[in-house]
Each structure stands twice: as C-alpha cells, then as structure tokens.
Amino acid sequence: MTEMPVSEAPAVEPTDLSVSESPIRPILQVKDLSVSFSGRQGKTQALKGVSFSINKGEVVAVVGESGSGKSVTSLGIMGLLADSATIDAGSIDFTTRSGAKHSLVKMGTEARRRLRGQEMSMIFQEPMTSLNPVLRVGDQLTEGLIDHGISNKNDALNKARQLLKQVRIPDVERILSCYPHELSGGMRQRVMIAQALACDPALLIADEPTTALDVTVQARILQILRDLQRGSDMAVLFITHDMGVVAEIADRVVVMYHGEVVEEGRVEQIFAHARHPYTRALLAAVPKLGDMRGLQWPRRFPLIKKDESALADVAGLDALDEQTTADYSVPPLLDVRGLRVSYPIRSGILSRITQEVHAVEQIDFSIWPGETLALVGESGCGKSTTGRAILRLVGSQSESIHLEGKEITLMRDKPFQAVRRQIQMVFQDPYASLNPRLTVGFSIAEPLLLHGLARSLAEATPTVNKLLKSVGLEPSVARRYPHEFSGGQRQRIAIARAMALQPQVIIADEAVSALDVSIQAQVVNLMMDLQRDTGVAWLFISHDMAVVERIANRVAVMYLGQIVEIGPRDAIFSHPQHPYTQRLLNSVPIADPTQRTSRSFDDTEVKSPVHPVGLQIEKVKYREVSPHHWVALDVPRP
Template sequence: MTSSPLLSVRNLVVDFHTSEGVTRAVNNISFDIPAGKTIGIVGESGSGKSVTSLAVMGLLQKPAAKIPQGEILFNGQDLLKFNDAQMRDIRGNQISMIFQEPMTSLNPVFKVGDQIAETIRIHRQVSKKEAWDRAVDLMNQVGIPNPSASAHKYPHEMSGGQKQRVMIAMAIACEPKLLICDEPTTALDVTIQKQVLDLLHGLQQKHHMSMMFITHDLGVIGDIADDVVVMYRSNVVEKNNAKEIFYTAKHPYTKGLLACRPKLGANPRRLLTVSDFMDDNGVEKHVSAERVQVFEKEDEPNRSDEILLEVKNLVTQFPIKGGLFGRTVDHFKAVNDVSFTLKKGQTLGLVGESGCGKTTLGRSILRLIEPASGNIIYNGKDITQVGAEELRLLRRKMQIIFQDPYSSLNPRMTVAEILTEPLNIHNVGSGRQERLDMAKQLFEKVGLKAAQLNRYPHEFSGGQRQRICIARALMLRPEFVICDESVSALDVSVQAQVLNLLLDLQEEFGLTYVFISHDLGVVNFIADEVGVMNKGKIIEMDKASQIYKNPKEEYTRALLSAIPKGEGKANLAALV
C-alpha cells in the first residue's frame, strides 16, 4: 500500500459483557484503508467482521460492548475519542454504511425518496425540494428505473435488488470519503449481485471513495477489493493484496475459504471444507490428492431409470386485484406451462433470478400452493386429483427444506419437539421414547450432538439451524425432498458442509431432490440435470455439465457470466 491511509485501525479490541461473562469479539486487529482504495474483510459468521465495522461507525451497543484498547484513526483523528455529537456529524457525512439486510434497514412507513432526502437535510443546509431533487438524482445514479416515480414508493413495493440500491443511494448522498459495505450482496441473485458490485466500483471511481467491503465469500472479494484482510475467530490471520491472497494464500483458513466454493468447470466428488485444511485449534492439515479428486458426473454409475415425478403443463397463477371494489381484473402466471420428469435417486436443479417462479413451482408440486391446471404425477399417481386425507398421507414421502431456517422453526419449541412433531402427526413410532431415539439418531446423522436436542432454535448458528431443518424433513424417511434456496444465505464454508451432507443423505436414503437456487455454481455441483427458469417458464433444460459448457439461451449465459470469478479487481474495471 503506497497511498497514505484514510482509515487506520490499530490494535483494536472489542469485548461484550454478558451475564455469562466476557466475550472477545475482536482481538487486537490492525489494518489500513488508503484513500480511493477498497479493502475486503472476509471470514465466517462470528469472526468479528461486522463488529469491526460497527466500532468504526461508533454504533456498538453500550454498555454491553466495550473497547479496552486500540485506535481508529480517520484522517489522523481517533474516532474512539469523539463524543456522540461529533460521531453524528461523521456518520452519513464522511463515513457511510450499507447494511446487510435492506428491508430491516429501511423504515417501512416512509417513502424511499423521503428517507434519502432526510439524510441529505441532516448534513446539508438545503430546502426540502432541493433534498428531494437530490434524492431522485441519486436514485437515477444507482440505476433505479423511473426514479421520479420510484421515489414515491414504500420499501415493500420494491424488489430486493432495488431496496439495496436505495440503501446505496442513501449511503453516498453526502459523498462520504469512506463507504462501509456489510455483506451488501449476500442473499441477492448472482445477476443483481454483479450489478451491485459494478455499481459500487463505478461510484468509487466517480467519487474517489475508499471502501471497506465485508463478506464471507472470497469470490466476491476478488472482484472488488484491492487488499484483503482474513478474519478467523476474532483475529486477523492473513493480510495481503487480492492477487496474492488468491494465488499464494498462506494460512490454512484462507485456503479453506478459497477451496470450499463450488467452481464451474469442475465436478469434485465432494466439496472441500475449512476442516479439511485445519483442525479446531487452527493447526494445518495435509490435504491428500484423493480428497480433491475430480470426476465428470456422466462417469458415475447409472442410477435408476424409474420415473418418480412427472410434471405436465403445470400452471400456477395469482389474482391481480383492481378497480373500485378490488375485484380480480386479471391473473399473473407465476408458473406458466411447465413440464419435466425426474428419475428416482437423481437431482433436478432449478435455477433463475428472484421472481422467475422457482419457489412457486416447488410449492405447487407439493400442493402447498394449489396449481390452476396441469398434472403432477408422483409414483404413477396424479396428486392434483387426490383428496386432503390422501394428500396428507402422501406428504410422508414428500418433504421441503425452506430457504430461511430461522423463520421455518418454531421459536417456542425445543429442537426435540420440532423433530418429533412429524412423527406424532403421522403416528410413527410406538411412543415418546422411541420417537426421541429416532430424533437423536437423525440429529447426529446431520452432524449435531444429541445433547443439544433440548435447546431452542435461537441457540444455534445459521448453519446448524439449516441442519435441523434437514433433519426435520428426513424424520419421516421421505423419498422426495424439495430444497428451496437451502444454502443461499450460509457462509461458503457452511454451505459446502450442507451440500456434502445432502449428497451423503441422498446416497444413504436413496433420496430424490429438486434443488432450487439462483447460484449456477452450486446447482452445477449438486444436480444431475438443470432447468433454467425465466418468467414462469423453463427455458432450457440439460445435464448440468452441458448447461455450463454449452448454454443455448442468452439468459443462461448471463447467469453464468454473473458468477463471481474471484480473479481480481482489474477484470471488473473494464466493465465500468
């Protein structure tokens, strides 16, 4: 780094004081951010990334959070010595932040234009009209269509990508010198993610901003950062420029993060995880050649040719209300004339952007949403024609793993109660103890400890909660499971563990999957065949390797090109 640093973090320590004692969230870390440069901070959930950014912004929750030592020097001034009034002048003006979840960061009762204008009026002496005009101009800069009309929308009226753009517009409203981006693309479609990364890079060039970009995905970091700081368990374990991190990583944790992301063009038998490179104490392991052996899916032993599921001309639509009395004036076809077959023991990947109909198709197959027309033939029986009681019995064989593990688990029930509930409903097992034993067995099968069964969902990490959802889906020993974006919001290391687990369980129990995702890299790894969805239709379907090697549709090529390559920021500069 040759430029003088705009921000210098020196020997920073952050502790959280709780009833259970003191937890060290950030342990003696140091790094610099030069003017006009981007530093990427990467690591798994709980590594201390977000706590570091909140310390810089002066937003740590007091009195629980304490900073016993360290300096945060911004333009040579220690922000830790600033009072609340001084920090309010800095926040949003000289240092701004884009938070991870735009829906919870935007006020649902105010129009987005007003929320951007408010930021401007706090820090600039301008009239309401001038602030509003500036807000509309900012929305235009960040690529929101029809900004004059969109400024009058409420957050719930905008897509996830548009809400994130509103957050970016708000963050750059006062042309800050430093922009902190806390996981701004984590749950976005790969195409929207690419647009947001391109947008941030372009805005940085235009305003000569510095950026602190926080993520768990080294692929994303490689496309936007000049330098990278790798955090593990509250410590900085490696610092270097992005190119050196990608090609000559030194620490086993960094090597693990680089290796565990599914890569297009390679079909490993299993994904590597961080635990393949280091043990729980951080001691490096030797990764054997056999562990990284590559094979082509076509070379696998032939699976059953028996068709388990056949979907014919399926249509699912939702009413569009309008007029004075809110009558149905039209219908929106979320699934529009979809047909496919799925053989026993195989995995069909459904890929596409948000709103393309993937989730609606998955739920329609299980009749969680009633289709308007078409046939769903499962094991030779058209389940669109069966009654409620017969459908209830069929659901023992058909299960779903939902996208958000937290909202799909009852917070008032222990995990033991959650896992045994399906057994109680379907009267499986001879009594409470036998059902509990079945829950323990499957709980350990998904990599968790039986001693944790009496805990509640909030006491587990995101990856552990997803494993609980997988265990619940398998309690009734189903034949067919729909995985609805079941790894999209997980750390890449946890994502690799869950994907490996799904493959292990498929082999052990003979499961058939429909795997829904917006990430072609993940789908390419786990699926035998891939269906690409756009506007309610499957526009392309082929073997996973063929979809990657020879995509026929322009839309598929766009999805492939949007996947972060992790090849360095220089490649992105040509796009802006």
C-alpha cells in the first residue's frame, strides 16, 4: 500500500466530533482508544487515539481497508480482544437501555458477559468460525434467550422461527435442525444475523455483515436493520468496506486509516465533499453499476492512488484495457449438459431417504476459450455447487460434460486426475483453502509435485517464484505462512496455486467477495491479465453485480438450482428479461445517499428446493429474445 502522510488529513470539524453539542446522550462513547498487540516481531500498534460516539437510534458506519483497525475497534468494545492485545490508553463508555452507564475498559469479565447478547450484540464477518459446529441452528438461536432469562424454551423456539423468516430463510423447520456445515455461506451469515438480533440489543455491532450475501438478501438485511433500529431505537455500529452499503444505511461515517480516524461526518457530507485523500480514493474505487453500458468487451478497473481519484474514467481507458480474449469461432472449451446435484435427507427410525434437496436442476452452459462466464444468483441457488460438481468435489449426475470435445462424465477417478490439471478452482475463503502448516511456497509447489511436473521442491522453486511474480508478490514471501498475509494477498496466492498447472479453465468461487474495493480491483485486474497472457477461461461465481459487469463476457443467472437467463453481459444488464434478474439488478445498493429510497420487498414465502425423493422436475425450456440471449419460460414448480 502506498504510504500516505497522515499530516495531509484536514482537521475534523468540531461539529462532527463534539458530543456535548448533541441534544441526544450517546449510547456509546469511545475516547482516545489505543490498542497494541505483542508478538514475536515486537509490539504492533493497531489503534492510535481513536475517538467517536454513537447516539441512541443512530447508524454509524466505520469504513476503511483491511488493517485499518475497524474490527479491532469493535472487538475492543465487545471485550473480545485476543490475549496478546493491550489497551494502552483511552476509555469506552456504554449506556444501557435503563440508563445505567458502564466503563467497559474497567469492567470485569463476568460483568461484560452479562452485557453481551442482552444489551450489546455483534454480527461477525466469518459465520463458519463464529457458529458452533456441533450445535444445531435452533439450539444456537435459542441459547442466548434462555441464558439471559428472556424466554423459556418454547417461546425462544418461536422467536427463532420468526427471526429466520425475517432474514428470508426458506424451509425454517429444516434449517432449525441443520448444523452450520450443512448450510451455504450466505445462509450461515443470515443465521448469524438472526442470532445477533435475538435479544433485541440496545447496541448492535455489525462487522461486514453483508459481505458474503447476495444483493437481494443484502438489501433485505439492510432494510431489516433499518426497521429494527427505527422501531426500537437500537444503535448500530456498521463496519464495512462497501461504500454502496454505507450510502444505503448510515447516518454518519467514520473513516479509518492505519489505526486512526482521518475523517468523520454526516453521510451526505462525506459522499459530496470528502476532504481526506484516502476517503476520496475509497469513493473512487467503488464499482458502479452501469459503467459498462454499451461496451462489448470487459475492461480492467482504473487503478487507484491514495493521493488522487481514479486515474481515468471508463470512457477514457486505453484500448489495451479491453479484454478481447474470448474466441467464439471455435467449439466450446467446456460444455455442460443436464448437470444435476441433489442431497438426500434421511428421517425416521431406519434413517431412510425421504426427501432430496435439489441443489442444481438439469442446467446447460458452455464456456469458450479465453472467455469469462459469470454465474450469479442468491446464496443457496446452486452456484458454488455447480463449480464443485464439475470438479467432482460433490456427487452429481449429468447428460454429458465435454472438455475440449472429450466426454469426461464416465471417467474413473484416476483418469480424472488429468482433467483436474486442466480445470482448477479458487475458493471463496483462501485462509480455509490454504494449509496453515505449510509455507505458501510449498502450497503452490504441491500441485506440481503431485502431477509429476516437478520431481523435487528445488526443481519446482523457479516455477513457484515465477507464479508469485505473476500475481504481484515477491519470491521471498514463499517461506512465509498463510496467516502472515492479508486477505487480498492470500487470494493472490490461491490464484497462483490454481495457475501452477497451467489450466485451461479456472472456477473462481466468490474469489473477490470479501476483499476491500481497492484490493478487489487489483485482483480482478490480475485475473484479466492472466487471461490475456495465458488464454485461460474463467467461470466467475459471484453475487456482486457491479464486479460481474466489469469482468464478464457472458452472464448466467441462477435461481433455485436452474439457469433462468443467460446471454451477453451487456444484454443481461441493459435489457434483463426474467423477473428474478430484474430483482437482482434493482437490489444493488447505489453509492449515493441522496438517492436513498425506501425499498419494497416481496414477502411471499421463498420456494424450497426440498422435494419428495424420486420427484422429477421438468427441464427448463428457453426462448431467444435477442442474439445469444436466452430466457427461461415459466415452468410450474411443485
């Protein structure tokens, strides 16, 4: 990251920071908070004199890139800092609904525990590590209500059902009996949000709560948080890097950079008249829906500097930024026909299969050499399952799957290893997909060793160094471990590992969804550069429509396991035909608080993908609405 002298920051106006002038007593007041961490490398200062306040019934957004101190601030407030952390200076004062004031820094562990959940609650960024893997969802949702003596077991269970319906989870009774690992990432995040809202807290801290959610659920969750905040005067500390979400929900904005607050003000002020160079750079890096309207080919993101705005507008980008790599004059590289994935549900004393979850329902699509096909849709629609099924990471059935014209469906496991050389995958969470006990150099070299492309680690080292350079990292980092890198750097390492075998197709499963906007732009540009240099084709699975508009040649929209619309990117975004596609695009947050509108939502029950065992659903039929633009005909579902 380019260093930026903090001295460039203008003094924050007294009206922005002053609490005494506010007629409303703050529910949370953070003053001059400094936090450091001790480690083998010595002492690291994470927060340097952070100050801000939140009033009752107010939404304050804390924004900044990873490493700016956002999450450390929230963990300090909740009393969840690691043992290696030390609060060097400052105070955190919290006022409960009854008016009792507490100095959180001086409170004991048990007293803080009693406040957590009942008066203060938190939505964590990574739900899989926050939810208990050995407890069912229903038990986790009712635990806080019972523990704090708010409800008995039956009332708590009814409240859990209401919360799951509020966050738009279908088939509530089944989800209550599921374990976290049985749900998709977006589903787990919704459960986490429901759990945080269970006790109706006075202060809700939301740490990137909508990062893993698709745009329709994100819009719904933002509306739910707004409604709850207005109805109960709940204060919300909303931590995010998505400026579109900030414009949608925030009353005030606190901008953090390198552990310091560099700018603060009303949301309208920040968006219209941002003073600090870093704030202006954050706003300039936001991908905006409609930037690519009328353009045929994908284009790289304009690079951002911390001391100025975007280097160029889209219209002024050099022609070299056009990604004209897709070759439609040849047969498809990957052709999938009738792909179907279902998961059995067992019940009864004999544990017989009585129902099936139809995760992917007889879908067809093709990918051409050098093309990027984006697969978009809500969490639980089957996007990730589709990618995993192609690589046989989950069981599936299909009419046929051809790679370079060769049928791979009937291949046994050993011959299929050669297919895995040609099709690689980049997973959503690189920290989970990289072995924490292996150096990143060995993780990148491992595919080369397994497939016999290198006989030893020493022989693989030159290739590893070249791959690290190709993703913008120095070869010297090969000796480091995954935990020593930022999220964006780990994702680059995952891409380097996927490129090690020189595949023809890479499946990117939400590869940039959790990254800061500037890092996201760098990773997307990297993917485009690798495509230009190697001709690799991408199956880009995402819920971020603005990023999809920038990177995709074609877009396939999935709903309940079926592709309901597929076609050229400009046709899908400019003239969406299917009602679900239109809903997806209408749900994208607009990065302009002056255009904030009250959204209306369809509150009808979401259809369930669970069906009786053996039920056959009719394959979707399509009509062509324009050249290569196909939309599904309405097929009645049971």
